[in-house]
Amino acid sequence: MATSERVPVELCKGVNGLEKVVLREVRGGSAEVSAYLDVFAFDSCAFLMWWSTEIDSAKPLPFQENLSVLAIREIIFHVGSGDDFPLPMRTISRDSCYPSSEIHFGFGAVKRGGNLDLAVMHANFAFLVCKVIYLYGAHVTSWKNEHGDELLFVSAKTFTLRKFKMQFSNQGSLEQHGFARTKFWSIDTDPPPFPTSTSNKALIDLILKPTEEDMKIWPHSYEFRLRVTLGPGGDLMLTSRIRNTSADGKPFSFTFAYHTYFSVSDISEVRVEGLETIDYLDNLQNKERFTEQGDAITFESEVDKIYVSTPTKIAILDHEKKRTFVIRKDGLPDAVVWNPWDKKSKAMADFGDDEYKHMLCVESAAVENPITLRPGEEWKGRQELSAVPSSYCSGQLDPQRVLQGS
Numbered sequence: 126m127a128t129s130e131r132v133p134v135e136l137c138k139g140v141n142g143l144e145k146v147v148l149r150e151v152r153g154g155s156a157e158v159s160a161y162l163d164v165f166a167f168d169s170c171a172f173l174m175w176w177s178t179e180i181d182s183a184k185p186l187p188f189q190e191n192l193s194v195l196a197i198r199e200i201i202f203h204v205g206s207g208d209d210f211p212l213p214m215r216t217i218s219r220d221s222c223y224p225s226s227e228i229h230f231g232f233g234a235v236k237r238g239g240n241l242d243l244a245v246m247h248a249n250f251a252f253l254v255c256k257v258i259y260l261y262g263a264h265v266t267s268w269k270n271e272h273g274d275e276l277l278f279v280s281a282k283t284f285t286l287r288k289f290k291m292q293f294s295n296q297g298s299l300e301q302h303g304f305a306r307t308k309f310w311s312i313d314t315d316p317p318p319f320p321t322s323t324s325n326k327a328l329i330d331l332i333l334k335p336t337e338e339d340m341k342i343w344p345h346s347y348e349f350r351l352r353v354t355l356g357p358g359g360d361l362m363l364t365s366r367i368r369n370t371s372a373d374g375k376p377f378s379f380t381f382a383y384h385t386y387f388s389v390s391d392i393s394e395v396r397v398e399g400l401e402t403i404d405y406l407d408n409l410q411n412k413e414r415f416t417e418q419g420d421a422i423t424f425e426s427e428v429d430k431i432y433v434s435t436p437t438k439i440a441i442l443d444h445e446k447k448r449t450f451v452i453r454k455d456g457l458p459d460a461v462v463w464n465p466w467d468k469k470s471k472a473m474a475d476f477g478d479d480e481y482k483h484m485l486c487v488e489s490a491a492v493e494n495p496i497t498l499r500p501g502e503e504w505k506g507r508q509e510l511s512a513v514p515s516s517y518c519s520g521q522l523d524p525q526r527v528l529q530g531s
């Protein structure tokens with residue numbers, strides 16, 4: 126039987142500081158199961174960080190050791206009944222067990238140790254689609270699909286989180302990739318309106334403004350807004366808006382990139398489509414300009430290329446995982462493709478020697494031509510990521526269909 130059932134939940138103190146939730150079978154009244162959760166709640170939303178039916182096999186996700194439960198008003202689990210009970214959450218099917226009216230959206234913010242704040246949001250509590258955004262550098266450190274698979278790559282050796290996201294480099298005088306990724310951002314509670322609809326989405330708005338100290342390094346006044354949105358289908362959207370708020374009448378220029386590290390099964394099995402025949406500046410050859418030849422891009426050594434004036438859709442095909450990442454971008458004409466391969470991986474202190482095999486960095490960017498804003502002007506750059514199952518094997522997938530989003 127696979128009928129939908131709302132099961133009453135009791136929360137009790139578990140071991141190791143974890144919450145323990147007891148679900149009681151309502152039919153027949155005999156079955157009882159204990160499940161261990163790491164949850165926290167904010168306002169009326171509860172967030173599940175991981176779940177296990179056995180305490181010993183429960184492995185916390187990274188960076189969550191110090192999360193504490195603030196309040197829990199209600200947790201609703203939908204499970205099967207009879208012989209199916211308890212169904213692991215990830216096997217519950219959307220159609221049979223989860224009426225759309227009960228899909229929850231929301232986000233929360235909680236303080237953790239080590240002075241990093243984080244915000245967590247979910248688009249669908251039962252499907253474990255959640256993400257974690259560090260206010261330090263506005264890093265999105267986790268993005269999961271409905272099966273709980275992590276879609277982003279985070280190095281196990283990451284110690285400063287310098288590896289993720291914002292590039293706000295003035296090409297030269299600033300630190301590598303600029304300063305936006307090493308500043309503490311704030312939650313923007315009252316952002317100016319966005320033209321796009323916000324219904325049926327979980328979102329959070331972050332903002333970065335310069336302090337007096339920052340102005341000594343980059344003497345310009347700006348508001349840098351980032352909206353992170355999780356769509357109901359699990360798509361991850363990042364929209365950045367940068368405004369020149371200078372009172373001195375001076376313009377400023379910047380370059381930009383969403384420094385996204387995708388998790389891949391095996392870099393040797395991965396193809397990038399959509400950049401064929403496009404010009405690129407090769408970072409490994411003094412930014413000399415070449416034209417990409419032939420078919421899709423594959424990887425067999427270090428790659429560090431800035432593709433210029435690319436199409437707005439790029440696809441990363443992961444043969445082994447049977448998954449395709451589709452990147453759609455707007456306001457970001459360029460795309461950086463980077464994999465450090467073995468030698469560079471060994472030279473990077475916060476990157477494992479073999480981790481290059483499981484990551485690919487594809488960045489939606491505006492690098493070749495810096496963006497210039499006069500006082501009062503605003504720039505907008507948007508990246509939308511989706512992960513779709515693909516039954517790809519060589520020659521079977523029509524790249525044009527992926528790139529045209531059909």
Ligand SMILES: O=P(O)(O)OC[C@H]1O[C@@H](O)[C@H](O)[C@@H](O)[C@@H]1O
Pocket residue numbers: 287288289301302408429430461463488
């Ligand atoms: O280690 P970082 O500073 O995050 O940079 C990683 C890589 O980022 C890419 O954007 C650059 O093209 C590479 O040259 C660089 O090595």
